């Protein structure tokens with residue numbers, strides 16, 4: 522099979538001969554020829570010249586300095602990358618292969634399996650958010666696993682590029698094509714669908730060579746840059762009555778303190794294996810009949826992640842014994858598997874805190890949504906707990922819309938959950954439509970923020986959904 526999805530081989534030849542070969546760096550040309558001589562047909566594994574040039578162009582546009590490459594073979598794409606990096610740039614790769622062209626000082630070789638290497642970069646070398654670009658051209662079955670780790674290693678705005686995402690065109694077989702087993706093709710099809718609906722990235726499947734999917738990591742408040750977080754929260758969306766303008770106000774020392782705490786909360790990853798305690802903010806909801814006002818009594822607790830999970834269980838199913846932190850019982854609550862900790866990956870510890878806050882503060886609403894008691898339910902329900910993590914993540918992305926105080930976040934979370942469930946029912950949605958429901962939930966919340974008389978979360982019309 523040829524690594525080309527164009528209509529004709531003549532067209533590929535035309536592109537290569539007219540544009541790509543004349544601009545190929547002499548060292549790349551040598552490497553390509555040496556690979557063909559040594560590996561014959563197997564040399565198809567190196568990236569085609571035009572794709573190498575696209576990657577090189579992208580790196581230069583991005584002014585990339587630190588890149589990561591998984592799957593090296595004879596190192597063609599690696600050399601193309603190293604040549605595109607500035608002199609103080611660094612390319613890391615998990616397999617040793619070749620060093621040429623005087624670019625060794627830009628290359629940090631890691632001779633290891635891709636997953637082990639990425640885990641190590643995260644855990645031991647603490648390289649979170651350090652890379653501008655990652656190129657993945659290794660075992661296709663693992664792309665989806667690399668994706669989770671790379672989303673942490675690559676900075677917000679950085680690019681993750683997956684090679685071979687069209688797999689010789691076989692990802693879209695025609696009815697005449699023979700049905701053959703191909704685990705790589707199946708894994709790539711799964712990846713393509715997954716990337717298409719992954720809200721953490723912008724993505725474009727470029728039909729060059731064998732298909733190259735570019736994913737740009739989007740803002741993620743859990744790992745957001747201080748700049749963005751600062752901007753979003755400093756520009757507190759405090760609207761004076763009678764004005765459609767948002768105004769920026771300087772923070773009081775108390776607000777600064779709250780902001781600091783909120784930022785801290787958002788950075789905490791959920792790690793059930795951690796031995797030390799993680800900070801947990803437990804908020805009590807108090808109604809003061811004298812002034813007809815609701816106030817929040819906030820207690821900062823230092824909880825072991827496992828204790829927090831147990832607390833969530835007892836708040837969700839009071840009186841029901843939990844058999845273990847990893848147990849089939851969790852599935853009933855709408856976690857993806859037996860171990861809820863794996864679902865906290867996207868939004869971190871704060872997503873557990875939000876669920877706890879909701880369960881304890883508005884227990885009637887919480888139980889009603891948990892048990893899918895409101896309205897005429899559809900046959901395909903969203904999984905409650907996973908939906909909760911998604912809502913935390915959505916609000917993190919919305920933070921520059923409204924964050925009047927630290928607890929506005931938790932309160933907004935409860936309102937958002939109620940709105941999401943209401944829209945779910947109104948649309949008679951199925952789980953495949955969950956992302957659409959989430960989008961329209963966000964639109965509804967944004968609409969309410971812009972209402973003239975909404976100056977705090979409690980003024981939002983949807984706040985009345987809570988009981």
Ligand SMILES: C[S@@+](CC[C@H](N)C(=O)[O-])C[C@H]1O[C@@H](n2cnc3c(N)ncnc32)[C@H](O)[C@@H]1O
Nearest residue numbers: 566567568592594596597598634635658659660
């Ligand atoms: C298609 S080739 C890469 C070609 C390279 N991009 C180039 O242009 O020269 C795939 C490479 O990935 C390596 N590989 C496969 N599984 C891997 C893994 N789990 N970890 C790291 N590398 C792996 C293979 O040994 C092979 O060298």
